[in-house]
Amino acid sequence: MTAVSMRGVNKKYGNVVALDDVSLNFAENRIHGLLGRNGAGKTTIMRILTGQGFESSGSVEVFGQRPYENADVLSHVCFVKESQKYPEMFSVHHALTAASLLYENWDPDFADSLVEEFELPLKRRIKKLSRGQLSALGVIIGLASRAPLTFFDEPYLGLDAVARQRFYDLLLADYAENPRTIVLSTHLIDEVSDLIEHVTLIDAGQVLLDEDAESLRSRAVTVTGPARAVEEFAAGHSELHREQLGGFLRVTLSGAAPEHSPDDLHVEPVSLQQLVVRTTQQAADERTASGATNNKGTRR
Numbered sequence: 001m002t003a004v005s006m007r008g009v010n011k012k013y014g015n016v017v018a019l020d021d022v023s024l025n026f027a028e029n030r031i032h033g034l035l036g037r038n039g040a041g042k043t044t045i046m047r048i049l050t051g052q053g054f055e056s057s058g059s060v061e062v063f064g065q066r067p068y069e070n071a072d073v074l075s076h077v078c079f080v081k082e083s084q085k086y087p088e089m090f091s092v093h094h095a096l097t098a099a100s101l102l103y104e105n106w107d108p109d110f111a112d113s114l115v116e117e118f119e120l121p122l123k124r125r126i127k128k129l130s131r132g133q134l135s136a137l138g139v140i141i142g143l144a145s146r147a148p149l150t151f152f153d154e155p156y157l158g159l160d161a162v163a164r165q166r167f168y169d170l171l172l173a174d175y176a177e178n179p180r181t182i183v184l185s186t187h188l189i190d191e192v193s194d195l196i197e198h199v200t201l202i203d204a205g206q207v208l209l210d211e212d213a214e215s216l217r218s219r220a221v222t223v224t225g226p227a228r229a230v231e232e233f234a235a236g237h238s239e240l241h242r243e244q245l246g247g248f249l250r251v252t253l254s255g256a257a258p259e260h261s262p263d264d265l266h267v268e269p270v271s272l273q274q275l276v277v278r279t280t281q282q283a284a285d286e287r288t289a290s291g292a293t294n295n296k297g298t299r300r
């Protein structure tokens with residue numbers, strides 16, 4: 001089943017093209033990574049999918065319906081973001097109570113245990129919280145909502161490394177018991193690479209990758225060795241990156257890794273982070289070569 005489907009979606013803000021013919025699917029009950037550089041279009045996608053904005057053209061479906069101004073769909077969607085605004089006088093307790101009324105799968109016991117876990121002061125006004133405490137509040141709402149479709153738009157950036165790891169562990173444990181569709185948008189790719197099951201990479205408003213994380217992980221390698229042997233090995237494969245180190249060559253190749261490699265070559269898998277960086281860089285190089293600008297400009 002598909003939780004989210006976008007087909008040929010375009011979004012313009014004035015003359016800025018934020019999304020350019022975006023088509024993607026988020027399968028139900030999986031953890032998706034929505035990745036891409038600053039300004040790539042990730043938040044624009046999440047805003048459209050959570051009814052906080054709308055597409056200029058194309059088709060958008062969340063659980064089979066258009067989300068914009070659709071209360072039925074939106075009651076199943078939770079969007080946690082760092083820039084979340086709360087009413088001026090709200091305390092942590094008020095925010096959690098409001099969330100409990102909004103989300104029909106809200107688990108109050110789980111929320112309580114998370115408040116303890118992240119040592120959140122319930123009575124404190126939200127505007128007095130530290131950045132990390134504010135992040136923790138977002139994380140708690142996102143987890144305890146148990147919304148069938150939950151977006152985390154980097155709300156955990158304010159957490160320190162220990163608290164972030166705790167969030168990832170809690171997310172995974174709760175997801176295993178209560179499967180639902182989770183979308184993590186993050187720049188900390190190494191941290192979430194074991195968590196995400198599907199990767200959607202956005203760049204300059206376009207989809208560069210929309211694939212299972214498992215197949216992505218197994219399909220790119222870095223090969224290092226004497227230049228001529230590396231050239232022979234690389235022939236016929238799509239090259240993402242190359243570095244010359246004296247008489248040695250290191251290339252990153254996409255496409256199925258050959259089963260056998262010569263002894264004088266060092267072949268190692270590419271991390272998801274490296275693959276994302278290399279793929280994005282390759283797209284930027286191609287844009288430069290074709291004279292197009294990215295979506296920070298007005299011309300494509």
Ligand SMILES: Nc1ncnc2c1ncn2[C@@H]1O[C@H](COP(=O)(O)OP(=O)(O)OP(=O)(O)O)[C@@H](O)[C@H]1O
Nearest residue numbers: 013016018037038039040041042043044045295296
């Ligand atoms: N309200 C707006 N008016 C004009 N341009 C906008 C608006 N919102 C977003 N943009 C532009 O659309 C593009 C996509 O922005 P978006 O916020 O979706 O990127 P992002 O991938 O979420 O980036 P980041 O990782 O930095 O949060 C950017 O070029 C941004 O400047």
